Amino acid sequence: MSELRMGVGGPTAIQxxxxxxxxxxxxxIVRHRLSSRVIHWLVxxxxxxxxxxxxxxxxxxxxxxxxxxxxxxxxxxxHAWLGIAFVAAFILMFVAWLGxxxxxxxxxxxxxxxxxxxxxxxxxxxxxxxxxxxxFFWAAGLGALALLLSxxxxxxxxxxxxxxxxxxxxLHDLAFIAFFVAIVGHIYLSTAAEPGTFGSMTRGTVxxxxxxxxHPRWFRDVTSRK
Amino acid sequence: xxxxxxxxxxxxxxxxxxTGLRKLxxxxxxxxxxxxxxxxxxxxxxxxxxxxxxxxxxxxxTYQTLPTMTANFxxxxxxxxxxxxxxxxxxxxxxxxxxxxxxxxxxxxxxxPGAIVQYVNGIVDVDPEKCIGCGLCETGCPxxxxxxxxxxxxxxxxxLCVDRVSVGLEPACxxxxxxxxLQFGDKATMxxxxxxxxxxxxxxxxxxxxxxxxxxxxxxxVITVLKHGDxxxxxxxxxxxxxxxxxxxxxxIIRPIGFVAMAAAIFGAIGHFMAFGPKKPKDASxxxxxxx
Numbered sequence: 001m002s003e004l005r006m007g008v009g010g011p012t013a014i015q016x017x018x019x020x021x022x023x024x025x026x027x028x029i030v031r032h033r034l035s036s037r038v039i040h041w042l043v044x045x046x047x048x049x050x051x052x053x054x055x056x057x058x059x060x061x062x063x064x065x066x067x068x069x070x071x072x073x074x075x076x077x078x079h080a081w082l083g084i085a086f087v088a089a090f091i092l093m094f095v096a097w098l099g100x101x102x103x104x105x106x107x108x109x110x111x112x113x114x115x116x117x118x119x120x121x122x123x124x125x126x127x128x129x130x131x132x133x134x135x136f137f138w139a140a141g142l143g144a145l146a147l148l149l150s151x152x153x154x155x156x157x158x159x160x161x162x163x164x165x166x167x168x169x170x171l172h173d174l175a176f177i178a179f180f181v182a183i184v185g186h187i188y189l190s191t192a193a194e195p196g197t198f199g200s201m202t203r204g205t206v207x208x209x210x211x212x213x214x215h216p217r218w219f220r221d222v223t224s225r226k
Numbered sequence: 227x228x229x230x231x232x233x234x235x236x237x238x239x240x241x242x243x244x245t246g247l248r249k250l251x252x253x254x255x256x257x258x259x260x261x262x263x264x265x266x267x268x269x270x271x272x273x274x275x276x277x278x279x280x281x282x283x284x285x286x287x288t289y290q291t292l293p294t295m296t297a298n299f300x301x302x303x304x305x306x307x308x309x310x311x312x313x314x315x316x317x318x319x320x321x322x323x324x325x326x327x328x329x330x331x332x333x334x335x336x337x338x339p340g341a342i343v344q345y346v347n348g349i350v351d352v353d354p355e356k357c358i359g360c361g362l363c364e365t366g367c368p369x370x371x372x373x374x375x376x377x378x379x380x381x382x383x384x385x386l387c388v389d390r391v392s393v394g395l396e397p398a399c400x401x402x403x404x405x406x407x408l409q410f411g412d413k414a415t416m417x418x419x420x421x422x423x424x425x426x427x428x429x430x431x432x433x434x435x436x437x438x439x440x441x442x443x444x445x446x447x448v449i450t451v452l453k454h455g456d457x458x459x460x461x462x463x464x465x466x467x468x469x470x471x472x473x474x475x476x477x478x479i480i481r482p483i484g485f486v487a488m489a490a491a492i493f494g495a496i497g498h499f500m501a502f503g504p505k506k507p508k509d510a511s512x513x514x515x516x517x518x
Contacts, residue, residue: 057337057360059481060238072338076358076379118502157361158374165365166472173476177484181491188495194505209507 017204022128022222029211029222031128031200039093040201046086047183053079054176080155083147090144097137100128106217107131118193128218136182143182146175231392235344237336244346251412252328252348253391255400256419258451259461260427260435261407262319264289264303271402272301272323275387295322297373300384301399308460320450320461321399321408324371324384326350328444331469332381334477335366341381348413348447349386357381368443368467386447416449423451442468 013025021033032040053075056066066072110123110131123130129137150168153160160168190197196210211219233244269291273281281299283291288305295302306318330350333342341356342363359379363372372381387397395401396410409419420437427435436455439445454460 057358058484060240060337060339061485063238063339072358076360116498116502118505120508154361157364162365162470166470169362169365169476170472170480173480173484177480177487180484180488184488184491184495188499192499192504193495196507207507213505213507 013205014203021204022218023225024208024222025205027208028205029208029219030204031206031211032204034204036096037201037204039089039096042089043086043093046082046089047179050079050082050086051176051180051183053082058173058176080151083151087144087148090141094137094141101134101137103131103134107134122213122216124216126215126217127221128215130215136186140179140182143175143179146171147179150175231345231347231349231388233343234346234348235330235333236340237333237342238339248346250347251414252447253386253411254326254348254413254416254447254449255386255397256409256411256416256449256451257321258407258420258423259318259320260423260432260451260453261405262303262321263405263407264305264317264319265404266291266303267402267404268321268399268408269299269301269303271398272384273299275390275398276300276385289317289319295371295373295383297375297382300324300373300382304462306460306462308454308457313454316454316460318454318461320463322462323399323448324350324386325369325443326384326386326447328446329469331366331368331443331473332363332372333366334469335362335473337362345388347391349388349391350447351385351388352381352383354378354380354382366469366473368464368469413445413447413449420449420451424455427451427453438463440464440467442466 011025013028013030016023016025017030017032018034021030021036023030049069052062052065053069055062056064056069056072056075057079063072066075069075069078104127106125106127107130110126112132114121114123115130115132150172153164153168154172157165190201194214196207197214200206208219208223211222231250232248236244272278278298278300281292281296284293286293288307290303290305292299292302301321301323304320304322306320308316308318310316326349328348330342330344333344333350336342337360338356338358340353341358342350342352344350357380359374359381361372361374361379361381363381364370371383373383374380375382387395387399390397400408400410409416411419417437417439420439424435424437432453434456435451435453438450438452438455438458450461450463452458452461452463458465
């Protein structure tokens with residue numbers, strides 16, 4: 001496997017990670033190529049700003065968040081445009097990641113309760129993404145669609161019927177609450193809970209031991225290639 | 227904000243809007259649709275007093291000035307033609323404006339603190355400086371009253387001439403009415419007047435006559451006498467108006483659940499970390515010590 005070491009003279013992991021992923025470079029594996037990471041952070045920025053502007057309108061408890069953006073009157077239209085930007089970025093991410101997110105036979109035996117126990121008994125058949133991550137991907141897609149459709153109705157209240165506006169109010173609310181809960185879990189699991197994960201979204205790489213622990217089947221696929 | 231009037235209720239305010247010390251009788255407009263002649267003096271008076279620009283009238287085939295109220299036109303005499311077996315043909319005229327509900331749906335739905343207020347005397351008013359133009363008040367209103375100013379999207383509607391009322395004058399529309407079908411006073415007196423008029427109408431053969439003061443919104447500060455009280459929809463009024471359930475469900479049920487869910491997510495993550503700790507990669511030396 002000497003060609004994979006690429007130690008002296010060869011490209012470093014971060015250089016490889018600009019346009020390749022799922023490859024081994026020395027002791028690191030490239031998990032997310034640069035374009036993937038940029039798209040992810042675009043989604044994240046628009047999501048969080050849309051979240052904070054939305055929360056300011058949602059309850060006076062979070063009204064102070066509006067001050068970060070210039071007050072409630074600004075937030076009223078800024079939120080809508082940030083929402084559009086979020087959905088646009090999300091569509092890019094959805095298309096880019098779709099191939100890896102299809103459920104397969106290995107996902108059936110993945111158990112969320114066992115997973116959350118954080119034991120050493122890892123499911124050896126977890127691929128690049130576990131079933132929970134795939135579920136999050138699809139649920140977020142559905143949630144983004146719900147936010148978009150209900151958001152359009154709430155944006156132009158005069159154009160829609162009272163019933164549609166009322167339904168949109170509830171749908172937008174429920175989707176927001178679900179997204180808030182999901183994003184807390186997403187941030188927790190990708191930082192404090194599983195050290196070594198965050199780097200996959202910054203410099204794009206993970207260590208081999210990380211890959212073997214969390215995504216053993218993916219680790220085997222990547223290391224056996226070539 | 228009208229001088230000398232304390233706030234009874236204020237939108238998106240967590241702990242009340244006023245001291246609750248000062249009590250004033252709720253004021254009300256009395257509108258007798260049976261003696262309205264459709265002269266539109268109230269429309270003109272409203273435009274004049276509130277400095278609203280001239281509205282270009284639109285011919286909609288009836289004796290109505292405009293198809294609907296606008297942000298620049300808060301007082302519209304609605305015209306309805308109804309033909310029934312018993313009464314024959316009727317032309318029903320009703321002065322349409324903000325109903326100044328005791329439990330205002332607009333105020334309930336409004337997310338901007340202090341943008342919609344209810345004064346101690348029951349008048350519901352908008353503070354354009356605090357209004358963010360989101361349009362949620364329209365979703366909360368069962369009477370389709372809120373309109374939005376072009377450009378700014380700020381909500382505008384009848385203020386019940388709070389600037390006149392707070393200095394002891396009657397609203398401009400009342401002042402202009404030539405037939406006395408419009409009156410103004412404290413609500414108890416207006417209800418009494420309405421009851422008296424309903425008795426007269428009943429004696430005149432309108433057995434279904436009643437005054438419209440819908441309790442679904444806690445009653446309104448506009449008391450409307452209807453000859454055909456069993457058919458408020460003939461006058462363009464909803465039969466049993468209430469604040470749309472979704473607005474109440476949103477604020478009173480989903481929002482508290484949302485707060486609990488958000489807190490549960492954050493404390494759940496912290497609790498999980500404390501109970502199960504971080505999942506570190508398995509001993510790295512084992513792998514690197516292998517073939518690679």
